[in-house]
Amino acid sequence: MTPGGGTASEPEALVVRVSGPTATVAHDGEEREARLVPRVPGGPAVAGDRVLLRPDPDTPVVVRVLPRRTVLERGDGHERRPRAVVANADLLIVVAAVADPPLRPRLLDRYLVAGEVGGLEGAVALTKTDLPHDSDEVGRVAARYRAIGVPVLAGCTRDPGFVAAVRELVDGRTAILAGHSGVGKSSLTRALTGVERAVGEISGKVRTGRHTTTDPRVIPVPGGGAVVDTAGVRTFHLPRMDRATLESGFPEIAAAAAGCRFRGCAHDGDAGCAVPGAVSPERLDAYRRMLADMR
Known part of the structure; x- marks a missing residue:
């Protein structure tokens, strides 16, 4: 052997x-x-x-x-069949711009659920902080994820300090960079690895990024570890999953659910549900939207 x-x-x-x-x-x-x-x-x-x-x-x-240790999957087609995107990574860094394209927390939630279900540690990297943006709203979004233990870094890819913080977060592991088109994943990959990837412009018509990266690629980081730069998306569909699996993708909801009066509570506002008030309203709303989408 x-x-x-x-x-x-x-x-x-x-x-x-x-x-x-x-x-x-x-x-x-x-x-x-x-x-x-x-x-x-x-x-x-x-x-x-x-x-x-x-x-x-x-x-x-x-x-x-060979059998996978972890996997990031998306829902493919009308039936949302599970389709693997990247295997055996350690960390999923969801990259989002604070402006141009605008920050969309619902996409962050879907990616973080997919990572949690697939065995990946989750993190968020907020880019383009050098552009005009609503700093109060960005602060609220960052606090929401930090409150549940998700690391959140903010900066711009031209800032060596921001790049160093992301490199420290990777810490010799394999990290997936995922998110909307045009948020700076390829620029961040280049800053972390020194490897050139196609960098595109933002579409003025819909203010979403043009796809610049196609096939995910494992790229070593000098000094240890690797990043996988994935294709930018306009949306990200979760695979079909049952209620219990979806709940496991929201660790704070799963923990609070232990106090629900009835087993199998859907946290839909039923009497005896312990979840409302124990988690952020935005995260509970995200869970309920995803649950409804699974039906």
């Missing part, structure tokens, strides 16, 4: 990026292209996956995706 769990005949590798029928994989300190076979066991493969390879003189073949 090799140290990662593969064998000499089927070595283990890290998926750096997936693009169509091929993947860039890292093995023994080198990156190379590998072929993805349809319906690979454990797959389909995504960035961050550990996989087994069948060696080939020209192009190795991914023959198995």
Whole structure:
């Protein structure tokens, strides 16, 4: 067996990026292209996956995706089928601009739920603080997440102090950068790693960012750790999940729910519910909206 769990005949590798029928994989300190076979066991493969390879003189073949330690999933299609975006990361940093595009806490909540359900530690990075913005509203949003133990950093990607704080948060781990288009994920990736990624402009028509990053890619951070720069989105749908799973994505609601009078309380305003007053109204409203969306 090799140290990662593969064998000499089927070595283990890290998926750096997936693009169509091929993947860039890292093995023994080198990156190379590998072929993805349809319906690979454990797959389909995504960035961050550990996989087994069948060696080939020209192009190795991914023959198995190994079990995932963590996963960020989104809901795909009308039925919101779970679709993996990134595997085996440690931290999900939801990047949001305080202006241009405007701050949207509902998207932050959906990403944080997806991260919590997928076993990821959550954090928020608020960017573009050098632009005119409502500092009181930004302060209220930041306080809401800090109150439940989610780290919140604020600054701009041109500020070395902000970049250093994000690097300290990553702390040698693998971190996913996710959020709306145009909020500065690619600029932050470049500042953290020194690797150039496409950086686009903000769409003047709808004030949302244009997509600049397509396939998620694992990029090492000098000094240790890595970031995965994901494609910007205009919306992020959660996969279908039952009430108990959704509740687990709101740790403060799950903790308060232990005091509810009735087992299986939906926290919809029923008599004997212990949640209202114990959590922020905004987070409870977010939970109720997501629960209604699951029905």
